[in-house]
Amino acid sequence: MSEDQNQHSEEGSFKEQIMRALEEGRKNREVESTEKTTTVSGRLDKENKSEDDEELASSYERLFGKRQSKNEKQKNEAFKKESAGPSTSVEKQSVNSPVVEQKAPVKKAREESVKEIVEPSKKAEKKQVDEEKSILPKVKKEKKMTSRHSNSVKSGQDNSKIIVEAEKKTASSEQDQREEPSIFTRIGEKFDELHQMDAEFEGNISEESNLKRAERRKEDRVVHKIVYVLTIGILIVAGILAISGYNYVNAGLKPLDKNDKKLVQVEVPSGSSNRQIGDILEDGDVIRDGMIFNFYTKFKNLTNFQAGYYQFSPNMTLDQIGKELQQGGSAEPLDDASKVTIPEGYDIDQIATLVAKKTDFKKADFIKLMKDDKFFEELKTTYPDLLTDAGNAKDVxxxxxxxxxxxxYNIHKSRSLKDLVTQMVDTTNQVMSQYYSQIKEKGMDVQEVMTLASLVEKEGVTESDRKNIAQVFFNRIDAGMALQSDISILYALGEHKEVVTIKDTQIDSPYNLYVNTGYGPGPFDNPSQEAISAVLNPTDNDYVYFVADISTGKVYYAKTYEEHMELVEKYVNKGQ
Structure with a gap:
């Protein structure tokens, strides 16, 4: 029992010594670490402390098992007090006894515990491991020396001293090691270097971004310049095309050649459209562009083009060509001598002269046919809306x-003079067919409209003048005044001259509108469609007088006779 008690007391004291030594070494390391290390190394030392505590706990458990409870510790302390006295004598008497041999395994266990306590620190730092390896053999030798010549208590104290010295040496080695830059300090320095590199990198990035922005701005400027140049170029091209197109269309509306009067015969097949007719005229070198002709006829609402053979010249306008197409062509091919054009405002005597000149018909035959009542009745039967009022007129x-x-008009050799006149009357009926209802609404008849239109045709040149003159005639008729048109005097005289004298105005004739009031017996010439439209659509005014400047053709209007005479002296008698 005494041996077991001694053994337990030695083990308890040994444990306490080891614990104290390790605790003192740990405290020393904490003090040194707080004074010499930075905040980062301090944090890492705390981690090392926790690791040392864990290693100490693990080594303690391996050596002695689980920690004793408080009751077991109290029993050990009581047992130590009881065995404190006789322990020395027993130790002295048993220097060479078999008990020493029984304690040999205990010593080996102590040595192994020392190894296990020191070895975990080797893993923490390489230098400390090397120093501990050099110290451990000396500790073993000293333990063996003391185990042979001292008792168990002294050997435990010596061992604790040796362990303390080992701990001091390891602490000194750690101090030497910490005097050098620790791994944590280096890590901190590396972090600082990384921060500096990041700052430099960010600076480089900012410089690169600025360079990229500058390059982008340059590219944007270049792109803007390119877009600006392209836009200006497109606008210039568009302007050139617009001007060219306008000039081309304007030229297409004019005659192809004003000086070329040579007749060109073309055939318009039945059912041809305006576009096809335009192509035919373009191919025959009559007009400049068939497409322009197509658009022009649609814009002017020129329709009812007739099939047949036509003779056109390059000096003809699109209006003239359109009107001829509306009148109709010949069923057979024509030659140059069988074409005649009746100008606007020509009377029957002038037309007879022209037909005789252009055809094989004689003027006398033409005048005779105009006085043929039977032929007139045949035409009135065919065109009653047009000729009924003319048949009822007197003194014509x-x-x-x-x-x-x-x-x-196209005149073929196989056709008669009646055919030509019939063709002329038929054309008039086609023009007037759109005005018959309007004439009735105004309370007029066809004979009155054609009479005023024949006066307006020669009294005015422009459309606006013709509409104003037509209203002056209506104002005079409403006032019971004579129309006093020089055109009526010239027709009554059967002459064509520029100046009408006072004697001329005294001629005895139903056509003398200086003497006779109203419209007169009938038309004085063959008016155009524009003159007819001016009579049916006059411009409202209060004038009852008008006079035209002989040199310029401009018409001046007056409301009183005095104003009119002043205008006559100023614009008519100035050269006399």
Whole structure:
């Protein structure tokens, strides 16, 4: 029992010594670490402390098992007090006894515990491991020396001293090691270097971004310049094309050649569209562009083009060509001598002269046919809306005066003079067919409209003047005043001159509108469609007088006779 008690007391004291030594070494390391290390190394030392505590606990458990409870510790302390006295004598008497041999395994266990306590510190730092390896053999030798010559208590104290010295040496080695830059300090320095590199990198990035922005701005400027140049170029090209297109269209509306009067014969097949007719005229070198002709006829609402053979010249306008197409062509090919154009405002005597000149018909035959009542009745039966009022008129020179529409007519050798006149009357009926209802609404008849239109045709040149003059005639008729048109005097005289004298105005004739009031017997010439439209759509005014400047053709209007005479002296008698 005494041996077991001694053994337990030695083990308890040995444990306490080891614990104290390790605790003192740990405290020394804490003090040194707080004074010499930085905040980062301090944090890492705490981690090392926790690791040392864990290693100490693990080594303690391996050596002695689980920690004793408080009751076991109290029993050990009581047992130590009881065995404190006789322990020395027993130790002295048993220097060479078998008990020493029984304690040999205990010593080996102590040595192994020392190894296990020291070895975990080797893993923490390499230098400390090397130093501990050099110290441990000396500790073993000293333990063996003391185990042979001292008792168990002294050997435990010596061992604790040796362990303390080992701990001091390891602490000194740690101090030497910490005097050098620790791994944590180096890590901190590396972090600082990384922060500096990040700052430099960010600076480089900012510089690169600025460079990229500058390059982008340059590229944007270049792109803007390119877009600006392209836009200007497109606008210039568009302007050039627009001007060119305008000039081309404007040229297409004009005659192809004003000086070329040579007739060109073309055939318009039945059912041809305006576009096809334009292509035919373009191919025949009559017009400049068939597409422009197509658009022009649609814009002017020129329709009812007739099939047949036509003769056109390059000096003809699109309006003239359109009107001839509306009148109709010949069923057979034509030659140059069989084409005649009746100008606007020509009377029957002038038309007879022109037909005789252009055809094989004689003027006398033409005048005779105009006085043929039987032929007139045949035409009135065919065109009652047009000729009924003319048949009822009295004191007329020619019943067909005003009804031979001014246009170009194709005359074939196989056709008679009646065919030509019929063609002229038929053209007039086609023009007037759109005005019959309007004439009735105004309370007029066809004979009155054609009579005023024949006066307006020669009294005015422009459309605006013709509409104003037509209203002056209506104002005079409403006031019971004579129309006093020089055109009526010239027709009554059967002459064509520029100046009408006072003697001329005294001629005894139903056509003398200086003496006779109203419209007169009938038309004085064959008016154009524009003159007819001016009579039906006059411009409202209060004038009852007008006079035209002989040199310029401009018309001046007056409301009183005094104003009119002043205008006559100023614009008519100035050269006399």
């Amino acid at each position: 020179r020619y019943r067909l005066e005003g009804y031979l529409f001014p246009a170009t």
